[in-house]
Amino acid sequence: MSDDYQPKILGFLCNWCSYAGADLCGVSRFQYPPNIRVVRVMCSTRVDPVHVLKALKAGADGVFLGGCHIGDCHYLTGNYHTQHKIAMTKKLLEAAGIDPRRLRLEWVSASEGERFSKVVQKFTDEIMEMGPLNIKSDEKMIARLDAAIGAADGARLRSLVGNYHLVTEVQNAYGEKVDPNTMVAILEEAVDSEYHRELVLSRMLAEAKSVKQIAKEIDVPSDRVLKFVISLRKDNRVGDAGHEGMSPLYIALGTG
Amino acid sequence: VEGHIGDFKVGIKSASGSETLEVGTIILAIGAEEYIPHKFYGYDDNEKVVTLADFERMSKKGELKDVKDVAFIQCVGARDQDKTYCSRICCNVAIKAAIHLADKVAAGGGGGEAEAPKAEEPEKTGGRKRRSRRRRDGAGAGSAPSSGGGRANITIFNRTINAYGVHHEINFNTAREKRIKFQKYDLDNLPKISAAGDKVKVEYFAETLGGWRDMTVDMVVLSTPLVNHPEAEGISKLLKIPRGAEGFFLEAHVKLRPVEFATEGVYLAGTCRAPADITEAVIQANAAASRASIPMAIGFVQGEALMSHVNQDICVGCGTCTTVCAFNAIQLNENNKAETITAACKGCGACASVCPQKAITMTHYSDDQLLSEVLACFEEVKE
Numbered sequence: 001m002s003d004d005y006q007p008k009i010l011g012f013l014c015n016w017c018s019y020a021g022a023d024l025c026g027v028s029r030f031q032y033p034p035n036i037r038v039v040r041v042m043c044s045t046r047v048d049p050v051h052v053l054k055a056l057k058a059g060a061d062g063v064f065l066g067g068c069h070i071g072d073c074h075y076l077t078g079n080y081h082t083q084h085k086i087a088m089t090k091k092l093l094e095a096a097g098i099d100p101r102r103l104r105l106e107w108v109s110a111s112e113g114e115r116f117s118k119v120v121q122k123f124t125d126e127i128m129e130m131g132p133l134n135i136k137s138d139e140k141m142i143a144r145l146d147a148a149i150g151a152a153d154g155a156r157l158r159s160l161v162g163n164y165h166l167v168t169e170v171q172n173a174y175g176e177k178v179d180p181n182t183m184v185a186i187l188e189e190a191v192d193s194e195y196h197r198e199l200v201l202s203r204m205l206a207e208a209k210s211v212k213q214i215a216k217e218i219d220v221p222s223d224r225v226l227k228f229v230i231s232l233r234k235d236n237r238v239g240d241a242g243h244e245g246m247s248p249l250y251i252a253l254g255t256g
Numbered sequence: 257v258e259g260h261i262g263d264f265k266v267g268i269k270s271a272s273g274s275e276t277l278e279v280g281t282i283i284l285a286i287g288a289e290e291y292i293p294h295k296f297y298g299y300d301d302n303e304k305v306v307t308l309a310d311f312e313r314m315s316k317k318g319e320l321k322d323v324k325d326v327a328f329i330q331c332v333g334a335r336d337q338d339k340t341y342c343s344r345i346c347c348n349v350a351i352k353a354a355i356h357l358a359d360k361v362a363a364g365g366g367g368g369e370a371e372a373p374k375a376e377e378p379e380k381t382g383g384r385k386r387r388s389r390r391r392r393d394g395a396g397a398g399s400a401p402s403s404g405g406g407r408a409n410i411t412i413f414n415r416t417i418n419a420y421g422v423h424h425e426i427n428f429n430t431a432r433e434k435r436i437k438f439q440k441y442d443l444d445n446l447p448k449i450s451a452a453g454d455k456v457k458v459e460y461f462a463e464t465l466g467g468w469r470d471m472t473v474d475m476v477v478l479s480t481p482l483v484n485h486p487e488a489e490g491i492s493k494l495l496k497i498p499r500g501a502e503g504f505f506l507e508a509h510v511k512l513r514p515v516e517f518a519t520e521g522v523y524l525a526g527t528c529r530a531p532a533d534i535t536e537a538v539i540q541a542n543a544a545a546s547r548a549s550i551p552m553a554i555g556f557v558q559g560e561a562l563m564s565h566v567n568q569d570i571c572v573g574c575g576t577c578t579t580v581c582a583f584n585a586i587q588l589n590e591n592n593k594a595e596t597i598t599a600a601c602k603g604c605g606a607c608a609s610v611c612p613q614k615a616i617t618m619t620h621y622s623d624d625q626l627l628s629e630v631l632a633c634f635e636e637v638k639e
Binding site: 016027041043047050055072075077111155159 | 498500506508509511519574576580603604605608610611612613614629631633
């Protein structure tokens with residue numbers, strides 16, 4: 001890592017609190033590192049996990065997300081959903097072998113100009129310590145990140161996260177409240193399998209492969225790979241492509 | 257309080273019952289309260305130690321007939337003693353009160369009767385939400401030149417005098433002409449107060465003389481800062497408006513939108529924003545009223561430019577969007593497809609970012625637009 005390394009950080013700031021806080025920070029002449037590039041969103045909950053992952057893929061070394069303090073959301077409950085979404089995204093990052101600390105969620109209110117400068121400084125320092133992600137020169141990492149993006153794009157994780165607040169704080173379809181620990185376990189399992197499913201799919205994009213081949217490539221037991229292949233086939237995302245010896249070959253179909 | 261700009265429903269409970277008002281805009285002018293300096297200078301134990309507001313009340317009631325020599329202590333509880341900020345108005349109020357007292361004593365009467373310069377008194381009225389601003393008359397306490405009579409021995413202990421603006425500066429000079437003394441103190445050497453018969457002994461560190469001195473006065477007046485109204489927290493939650501670190505309401509932008517909140521249709525004026533003197537409060541009230549009159553004169557509210565839009569061809573009717581929407585602005589229609597209720601949608605984007613089918617687009621904040629912004633942040637610039 002060279003001394004003049006300057007991390008690139010993407011900041012999603014919510015219009016009502018963090019963006020106003022950043023504004024106040026500037027008006028009050030507090031200093032913060034110029035590494036952060038700010039994208040304003042109306043609410044922190046607008047930020048889709050896909051945006052975060054794609055930012056990392058585009059070359060961000062870290063992603064900062066600023067929202068209103070819990071209970072202060074301009075849209076009443078937006079930041080609760082943000083919390084769950086970001087927790088899920090962090091798990092996806094972990095699965096993809098990227099340090100989840102590269103994604104940071106902070107609450108900065110409109111009055112906390114100084115706090116904004118402090119948290120951005122701290123985050124920048126941490127990223128500086130972790131060093132560049134160097135994603136563009138690392139094809140394996142790109143493949144893993146792509147799988148994470150695919151998983152975040154998929155219906156299963158999105159609806160789990162979307163309903164997280166409802167089922168843990170209000171009730172599920174059966175009128176029961178789900179224990180948050182149970183929900184975390186469910187989410188963890190879902191992240192793990194969705195991520196690997198996408199990873200399996202990514203192996204079949206270029207050429208037809210057998211289950212055994214894929215299992216070897218991504219280092220996942222072949223019975224598990226088989227399960228993913230079956231479910232992908234059911235979703236019409238993978239099709240048959242002849243066979244090699246006794247093993248059938250599969251290939252990814254057009255996106256769908 | 258329910259609703260939004262142009263259509264607020266405000267429920268007010270009072271002793272005589274409750275009523276609901278339908279209003280278009282809300283101006284907050286709940287005022288502030290005086291800091292009560294428990295633990296400072298024996299305020300709790302010694303009845304000769306009063307706050308500035310107490311002093312003015314007593315003066316008005318004519319209870320200060322025998323009071324001649326007074327020590328004012330500024331910044332009690334303010335500027336890092338308990339509160340961190342400078343309350344701005346207390347220097348000027350203390351100077352005015354001192355001049356007033358000096359004049360009364362000079363005229364031979366002891367401090368009392370007649371009108372006293374009024375401080376920004378906390379409003380304790382029940383109707384804290386009102387559409388029309390409330391006028392207060394400026395305190396034009398003119399001071400007559402002293403002639404004859406006795407001379408009051410008045411000292412204002414201060415850390416620095418904040419007599420900003422033209423007329424406050426004039427008052428400050430008038431006070432000096434009337435031989436009101438200004439004595440500096442610092443946080444390391446706070447004045448000490450002790451009872452001495454029915455009088456009060458003040459010990460203070462005189463820096464120019466390099467030692468402690470003392471004086472005996474009839475009364476000690478503590479200038480304490482204004483603090484936020486106790487209801488401010490509740491109102492902040494009720495209207496979803498922010499407060500600053502000191503507990504005062506925080507406007508949308510300190511320089512560009514000084515009497516408005518980020519929440520549309522809610523405005524503020526006076527000391528609920530920050531300590532202010534009467535002139536300033538009146539100016540703010542004028543400003544807030546004119547800002548509030550703009551949407552009321554227009555007569556209609558433009559819908560949010562930012563709204564969600566559901567592509568019903570893709571929507572599968574799972575209802576995830578309806579669970580995350582805090583405004584009930586997206587609901588399943590009779591075809592079991594999600595549909596945005598445009599009047600209620602605030603454009604936060606919660607639905608778009610969880611839609612499992614990615615069927616929801618936010619106007620002006622679509623996925624494509626956001627991603628383009630993100631990607632542009634990391635474009636390699638070719639030189």
